Amino acid sequence: MNPVLAIVAPFLAAFTIPLFFVFRKKWVGTAVILFGVLSALTALFVAAGGEAVTVMGGWQPEVGIALVVDSLTTAFLILASLGFSASLSAAAETFGYGPWRFYVLFFLSWAATNGIILTGDLFNLFVFFEIFSVAAYLVVAYPPRSWQAIEAGFKYLIFGTVGALFLLIGIAYAFMATGQLNMAILARVLPRAPEATLSVVIGCLVVGLFIKSGTVPGHFWLPDAHSSAQTPVSALLSGVFVKVSLYALIRLAFLLFGSADDRVFFVLLLFGTVTLCLGHLMAFQQEDIKRLLAYSTVAQVGTIVIAIGCASSGGVTAAVYHAFNHMAAKMGLFLVSGVLAEDRASRDIAQMGGLFRHRPLFVLAFCLFAASIAGIPPLNGFMSKWFLLVAAAERGALIPAAAVVAGTVLSAAYYLRPITAFFGPAETEPPHHRPHPVTGAIVALLALLCLVLALAPYIGPLKEGLLAVGRDTVNGARYIERVLR
Amino acid sequence: MTDPISTTLTALAAVMTVPAALYGWNAARSRLYRLLPWLFLLFAWQAITAPNWLVFVVFLELSSLTLFFFVLSKDRETAFLYLYSQLAGGACLLLGTALAARGGALPAVGAVPPGLFPLFVIGLGFKAALPGLHFWLPPTHSKAPAEASALLSGYAVKMGVFGLMRLVEAPSPALMAAGVVMAALGALQAPLQRDAKRLLAYSTLSQLGFIVASVATGTEEGRKAALLLIVAHALAKGLLFLTAGSLEEAYDTRDLGRLGPAARDYPLLFGLFLVASLSLAGLPFTVGGLAKGAVKAALADHALTQAVLSAAGMGTTMALAKMASFGFLSSGQRKGTGRPRPLPPLAWLSMALFAAALVMASFAALKTAGAEVATKNVLVDSLLLIGAVILFVRLPRIFRPDRTTPDVADLLAPAGRMLTIPLSRLRRLHSGHLTFYLALFFGATLVVLYLLRP
Numbered sequence: 001m002n003p004v005l006a007i008v009a010p011f012l013a014a015f016t017i018p019l020f021f022v023f024r025k026k027w028v029g030t031a032v033i034l035f036g037v038l039s040a041l042t043a044l045f046v047a048a049g050g051e052a053v054t055v056m057g058g059w060q061p062e063v064g065i066a067l068v069v070d071s072l073t074t075a076f077l078i079l080a081s082l083g084f085s086a087s088l089s090a091a092a093e094t095f096g097y098g099p100w101r102f103y104v105l106f107f108l109s110w111a112a113t114n115g116i117i118l119t120g121d122l123f124n125l126f127v128f129f130e131i132f133s134v135a136a137y138l139v140v141a142y143p144p145r146s147w148q149a150i151e152a153g154f155k156y157l158i159f160g161t162v163g164a165l166f167l168l169i170g171i172a173y174a175f176m177a178t179g180q181l182n183m184a185i186l187a188r189v190l191p192r193a194p195e196a197t198l199s200v201v202i203g204c205l206v207v208g209l210f211i212k213s214g215t216v217p218g219h220f221w222l223p224d225a226h227s228s229a230q231t232p233v234s235a236l237l238s239g240v241f242v243k244v245s246l247y248a249l250i251r252l253a254f255l256l257f258g259s260a261d262d263r264v265f266f267v268l269l270l271f272g273t274v275t276l277c278l279g280h281l282m283a284f285q286q287e288d289i290k291r292l293l294a295y296s297t298v299a300q301v302g303t304i305v306i307a308i309g310c311a312s313s314g315g316v317t318a319a320v321y322h323a324f325n326h327m328a329a330k331m332g333l334f335l336v337s338g339v340l341a342e343d344r345a346s347r348d349i350a351q352m353g354g355l356f357r358h359r360p361l362f363v364l365a366f367c368l369f370a371a372s373i374a375g376i377p378p379l380n381g382f383m384s385k386w387f388l389l390v391a392a393a394e395r396g397a398l399i400p401a402a403a404v405v406a407g408t409v410l411s412a413a414y415y416l417r418p419i420t421a422f423f424g425p426a427e428t429e430p431p432h433h434r435p436h437p438v439t440g441a442i443v444a445l446l447a448l449l450c451l452v453l454a455l456a457p458y459i460g461p462l463k464e465g466l467l468a469v470g471r472d473t474v475n476g477a478r479y480i481e482r483v484l485r
Numbered sequence: 486m487t488d489p490i491s492t493t494l495t496a497l498a499a500v501m502t503v504p505a506a507l508y509g510w511n512a513a514r515s516r517l518y519r520l521l522p523w524l525f526l527l528f529a530w531q532a533i534t535a536p537n538w539l540v541f542v543v544f545l546e547l548s549s550l551t552l553f554f555f556v557l558s559k560d561r562e563t564a565f566l567y568l569y570s571q572l573a574g575g576a577c578l579l580l581g582t583a584l585a586a587r588g589g590a591l592p593a594v595g596a597v598p599p600g601l602f603p604l605f606v607i608g609l610g611f612k613a614a615l616p617g618l619h620f621w622l623p624p625t626h627s628k629a630p631a632e633a634s635a636l637l638s639g640y641a642v643k644m645g646v647f648g649l650m651r652l653v654e655a656p657s658p659a660l661m662a663a664g665v666v667m668a669a670l671g672a673l674q675a676p677l678q679r680d681a682k683r684l685l686a687y688s689t690l691s692q693l694g695f696i697v698a699s700v701a702t703g704t705e706e707g708r709k710a711a712l713l714l715i716v717a718h719a720l721a722k723g724l725l726f727l728t729a730g731s732l733e734e735a736y737d738t739r740d741l742g743r744l745g746p747a748a749r750d751y752p753l754l755f756g757l758f759l760v761a762s763l764s765l766a767g768l769p770f771t772v773g774g775l776a777k778g779a780v781k782a783a784l785a786d787h788a789l790t791q792a793v794l795s796a797a798g799m800g801t802t803m804a805l806a807k808m809a810s811f812g813f814l815s816s817g818q819r820k821g822t823g824r825p826r827p828l829p830p831l832a833w834l835s836m837a838l839f840a841a842a843l844v845m846a847s848f849a850a851l852k853t854a855g856a857e858v859a860t861k862n863v864l865v866d867s868l869l870l871i872g873a874v875i876l877f878v879r880l881p882r883i884f885r886p887d888r889t890t891p892d893v894a895d896l897l898a899p900a901g902r903m904l905t906i907p908l909s910r911l912r913r914l915h916s917g918h919l920t921f922y923l924a925l926f927f928g929a930t931l932v933v934l935y936l937l938r939p
Contacts, residue, residue, distance in 0.1 A: 158919060162926070195939035203934040210929075217929045220915070220922040263937050270936070271929075278911070285912050376550070377543040377575075386539070389583035401583060405576035412572055416565060 001045045003054050003067040003118050006077065009035070009042040010111035014104050021100045029097035035107065036088045040081040043114055047077040053120070053483050061182045066120035066483055071469045075320050076117045076247045082449070083240035083327055084110050086442045090335055091232035093438040095143075102142050109135035113244050120483055122171050123181045125248065129167060129212065133160045136241055140229045152221070152228035159221040163211030170204030173197060174256075184483035187255045187476055202257050202264055209252070213245035215305055216275040219298050223282075226294035227347070231338025234290060238297045239331035243323045246304050250316060253308055255476050268309030273400045275302030280410040288347045289337045289418050293330065296373060296414070299407060300326045306400045307388045313470035314391035320469050322384035325372065325453050329381060332369040332446040335439050336362045340422070343430040349418050354426020358433070363422045365443045370415035372450050375408045380453035387457075487534070493712055494533045494647055500842050501640045501723055502526040504835035508727055509632035511829050518558060525551040525636060532644055537591040538582040545612065545644055546575045552641055555633035556625060563628040566897075570621035574611025574645075581605045596654045605652055606660065612645025613697065616666045619690055620893040623674075626686030627739070631730020632835075634682060638689040638726060639719035646696050650711065653703050660701035665793050668694025672800025676807050676877075679886035681729045681739045685722065688765070688804050691797050692718045698790055699780045710779035713850065717764060717776040720846055724761035724839035728754055731832055732812060735825040741811035741886035748813040750825050755813045757836050762805040764843055766870055767798055769863040772847040775854050778862055795869060802873035807884050810877075 013035030020031045046069060055064040069077075088106065095102060112132035119125050137160060141153030171181070177193040180186050190198065211218030222242070226234050249268075257264040279299025286292040300322070307319035339362055340355050341347045356363045372379040385404060392401035456462040472478060506522035525548050532544035549571035556564040581604040585592035597605055610618040622642070626634045653660060671691025678684040692714070699711040731754055732747055733739045748755040764773035777798065784790050851859055877884060914925075 155919065159922075159926075162923065166930070199934065199937040199939055203930070203937045206937075207930045207933055211926070217922075217925045220926075223915070267933055267936050271933075281908060281911055282915065285908055377546050382543075386579070386583070389579065390586055393583040393587045398584075401580055405580045406573075408576050409569055409572045413565075413569060416568075420561065 001042070001049050003046050003049075003052060003069050004056065006039075006043040006046040006114045006118060007067075007111050010039040010107040010114065013039060014107035014111060017100050017103050017107070028100050028103075029092075032088070032092065032097055032103050036085060039107070039110055040085045043077045043081040046118075047074040047081075051482065053485070061120070061483055062180065062185060065124050066182060066184070067118045068120040068479070068483060069118065070479060070482070071465070071472045072247070072250065072316075072320070073117050075324075075465075075469050076243070077114065079243060079324055079327055080110070080113050080117065080240050083236060083243075083331060084113070086331055086335075086446065087232045087236035087239070089442055090235065090439050091230075093436065094230060094232055094338075099143065102139070105135045105139045105142070108132075109139060109241075113240065116244050117247055120183050121181055122174065122183050122186060125183075126164070126167050126171055129248075130164060132241075132244065133164060133212070136160070136237070139233050140225045140237070142230065142233065146228070148224075149228040149230075152224035156221040156225045159211050159218065163208045163218060165208075166204045166211070167208035170201050170208060173201045173204065177201070182483070183251070183255055184480040187258075187480050190256055205252055206249075206257070206264065206267060209245050209249045210271065213242050213249060213305070214298055214301050215271055216278050216298070216302070219275065219278075219301075222298055223291050223294040226297060226334075227288055227290040231334060231342075234293075234338070235331040235334035238293070238334060239327040242297065242301055243327060246301065246308070246319070246323060249305070250308055250319060250473060253311075254316070254473050255479060258476055262311070265309045265311040268305050269395075269397050269400050270309075272302045272305030272307075272309050273403050275299070275305060276400075276403050276407055277302070280407050280414075284410060284414045286414075287349055289341060289349050289352065290334070290347050292349070292414060292418065293333050293337060296411065297326075297330055299411070300330070300373070303385075303388065303404060303407070306397070306404065307391060309400070310388075310391040310395040310397060312391055312395060313467070313474045314387065314394060315470070316473045317466050317470035318384055318387035318391050321387055321453075321456070321466055322381075325380040325384045325450070328446050328449040328453060329369040329372040332365060332443050332450070333373070335443050335446075336366045336369070337418070339436050339439055340366075342434070343432045345431055349421050352418060352421040353424045355422045355430065357426075358430050361440070362443065363419075365447050366422065367419055368447055368450065370411075370419060372454075374411040374415055376412070378454060380450050380456070383454055383457055490647070490650060490708065490712055491533050493716065494643070495530055497643075497716055497719055498526055498529045498533065498640060501636060501719055502529075504723065504727070504838040505632040505635050505639075507831050507838070508635070508730070508835040509630060510831050512630065518555075521551050521555055522632070522636065525641075529640060529644060533647060535594055537593050538578065538585065538597075539591050541594050541648065542575055542578045542582060545578070545648075546571070548641065548644065549575070549612075552629075552633055552637055555636075556629040559630050559633075560628040563624050566621050567625045570611050570618075574608050574618075577604055577608030577611070578648075579608075581608055594648075594651045596652065602652070606649070609645045609648040609652065610663075613642055613649060614645070614667070614690055614693055615663050615697070616670055617893060619667070619670075620897060622690060623683050623686040623892060624894055626689065626726075627680050627683035631682075631726050631733070634685075634730070635723040635726040638686065639723040642689065642693060643696075643715050643719060646693065646700065646711070646715065649697065649700050650708055653700055656703040657701045661698050661787065661790060664694045664696070664698030664701055665790050666694070667691065667697060668794055668797035669800075670694070672797035672804075674890055674892065675804035676800060676884055677888065677890045678804075679741050679888065681732060681741055681744070681808055681812055682726065683739075684741070684804050684808055685725050685729055688801050689718075689722055691801055692722070692765070694797065695777065695780050695794055698787075698794065699783050702783055702787075704783065706779075707783040710776065710783040713772070713779050714776035716846055717772040717850075720839060720843045721761040721765040721773055724757060724836060724843060725765065727832070727836050727839065728758045728761070729808075729812075731828050731836070734828060734832070741808065744812045745815055746813070747825075751828070753833070754828075754836075755809075757840050758809065758813065760840050760843060762809065764847065766802040766805055766873075767866060768870060769866050770847070770851060770859055772843065772850045774866060775847075775850045775859060778858065778866070779854075781862075799869055799873040799876070802870055803877045803884070806874050806877040807886070811886050 052069045115128035137157045178189045214222035283295035372381040375381040375385045528548035535541035614622040675687035764771040767774045767777040
């Protein structure tokens with residue numbers, strides 16, 4: 001299947017949903033569902049189609065925009081499809097189909113995400129990042145009723161713009177130095193640029209992606225955005241949005257930055273470690289359950305950045321594996337805590353007493369996800385942390401590795417606080433009890449996904465796939481050869 | 486890996502779990518709780534027979550988790566302390582394993598590269614309660630349900646020691662010093678406690694010191710002696726914790742100052758207590774006595790260690806004398822209310838099983854050791870035992886159960902308070918000032934560019 005369809009399908013949804021609203025209001029719901037299924041299936045088919053390179057319009061790669069499917073793209077396309085589908089289902093249950101504007105933004109961000117993942121062109125990457133970000137700012141502030149959400153969206157906007165600015169400067173310098181924007185060609189010619197230019201280009205791109213992914217000190221927007229957004233959006237932000245920026249970081253790090261020897265990877269290790277420590281320490285002090293989860297996301301972003309900083313195929317494997325694990329567990333955590341916070345009409349952890357009696361299955365799922373994120377053996381979070389530890393040990397990155405294992409103890413400590421509250425006594429009965437069949441089903445599926453991911457190192461094809469992602473991604477020459485063939 | 490050590494420990498796990506599971510059968514809150522001891526047994530078996538350190542760590546963590554749920558059923562704060570300490574130990578071990586696995590296969594359970602030895606010792610030290618890392622042990626042992634205390638003290642800490650046994654292949658003076666400190670610390674603290682189970686916990690610390698010192702010799706003889714003491718201590722301490730638990734069950738208190746003449750109400754319980762105590766105190770011809778003799782023989786070249794261990798042995802005896810005196814024989818008025826509650830038959834059965842195992846182990850040990858070894862130090866050992874009892878009787882003021890003793894665990898709360906200062910600084914950084922955020926970010930950008938300079 002032509003990779004461009006994975007971008008076109010959600011775009012089609014985004015552009016036709018308003019038309020449905022104008023002409024056939026009753027069909028909006030059906031259209032949203034059908035387009036959701038269509039978008040997910042197209043992306044999965046593209047992913048299943050195996051490696052492919054398409055240059056748009058039949059031009060040469062120097063001029064046309066290349067879309068590249070390789071193992072890393074495949075992995076992240078699958079991740080994005082799973083995440084977007086889960087979030088869409090939860091959103092349909094939470095919001096209904098009335099707010100069509102939300103779905104327009106939702107599908108726009110989906111299309112842009114697939115675009116970022118598929119594109120082989122640096123400027124095109126920037127464009128998709130902008131579409132993605134603009135949609136994200138608005139989705140975070142949706143519905144625009146609470147001032148916290150609007151403030152969070154505004155903060156995200158400012159930070160996102162600064163990040164985009166740095167990305168743009170980096171890309172502009174790269175273009176000025178080489179006259180090229182295709183990533184495969186850039187990978188060949190960029191090392192010939194003057195050393196100082198190269199440093200600035202790489203510095204700007206790295207810093208821009210730090211903001212987009214929520215790496216310290218570009219993380220300030222993240223806790224606000226995650227905690228103020230509606231539950232399905234928080235899940236999407238944490239599960240997919242930050243991962244997309246990490247995808248870009250992986251791709252650029254090994255394709256373009258690899259030429260700048262170890263300095264880039266040292267920077268990644270350094271900032272990853274700082275991010276990890278800060279995320280855990282801040283999560284430790286939160287009273288708001290969604291802010292706790294948000295800071296935990298910061299810490300997990302740090303973990304993945306450390307994995308990229310290991311600069312080896314093992315490191316990339318660990319990063320991708322951990323990205324999947326974090327997606328499954330953190331989306332689950334956000335969905336569960338959203339439901340529980342709604343029941344209590346409060347996000348304050350101290351108010352969350354007695355919820356185990358109220359919704360035992362949701363709370364048990366929360367425990368599973370939390371144990372998985374914390375890295376309690378033998379769950380999936382533990383497995384990916386082990387992959388990461390081995391990669392870090394081989395790189396000789398002792399301090400990051402120690403920070404990762406210390407994070408286990410800290411995360412156990414802060415996740416036990418809401419869990420203790422859930423199992424504790426309640427002063428009053430939870431005031432609300434709206435049934436959440438769809439969210440419940442998604443949480444169950446995510447829990448199942450966690451268990452499957454825990455077994456991934458023992459399932460031949462999955463293990464082989466994960467290892468292949470690492471091997472192929474690190475081998476930049478292979479990518480270049482395939483695009484320029 | 487199968488050798489005498491793993492075979493013995495595998496068997497010991499089963500011998501420990503069955504009575505513990507029976508003891509807790511009636512008290513269990515739900516069926517899931519009845520499952521916990523068996524889960525523990527399963528994980529313990531996997532850990533003991535693990536082919537490499539990674540598998541060992543995973544199952545060690547899982548066994549700790551099952552015990553965490555056990556403790557959780559009775560005291561939440563203690564359970565969390567236990568969980569954090571065990572996770573911290575697991576984290577060190579995991580890091581060490583990853584470093585040892587660098588560029589090759591997973592490291593087999595055994596010696597590790599010299600540079601990683603300290604990391605492994607620290608990791609296992611959390612489990613085996615090496616001095617300083619033992620902060621979790623007294624509260625956990627005293628506040629857990631009795632059957633969990635029996636498993637913790639009898640087996641869980643021994644899994645850490647098992648790791649040390651595999652790890653240490655050459656004499657390690659540092660570890661020996663740690664063992665001596667543990668033995669002395671436990672023996673000093675135990676007789677001063679007023680909580681019966683806390684007293685037993687410190688006695689466990691002291692006995693672990695004997696075992697660790699013996700393992701630290703790095704010789705085959707030392708490991709064998711340690712193994713014998715592990716068995717002796719596990720059975721005796723398992724029985725002691727169950728008797729202490731029964732006292733609590735009957736009188737609703739573990740406070741030695743409040744317990745009354747239990748020997749009159751439950752003569753059989755006192756008999757069981759005596760069986761375990763005498764073995765633990767090292768009465769000649771019991772498995773405890775033989776094991777201590779073997780440990781001292783293994784430490785023949787270390788006169789100072791031997792001397793400290795002998796003194797520590799006297800401390801153990803005094804502690805047990807104190808428990809006997811105040812827990813069972815005190816003539817003072819019992820300050821609890823009502824008559825003692827009858828004990829369930831399963832509790833009697835489980836304690837009888839332990840006692841039977843202890844007696845059988847004594848016979849087996851006697852038979853293997855032979856008459857010559859068994860009678861070698863009878864006089865000295867008996868004198869030490871009697872001396873300790875005389876000291877206890879002559880110095881009643883020291884042992885009065887109305888004082889509390891300081892320990893490392895007391896430092897946890899102030900340390901926690903100290904940590905909140907930098908943490909709140911960190912929180913104040915996230916004040917919501919956008920200008921400050923952006924300034925910080927641009928500063929970091931300069932740092933990145935500086936680090937990337939050609």
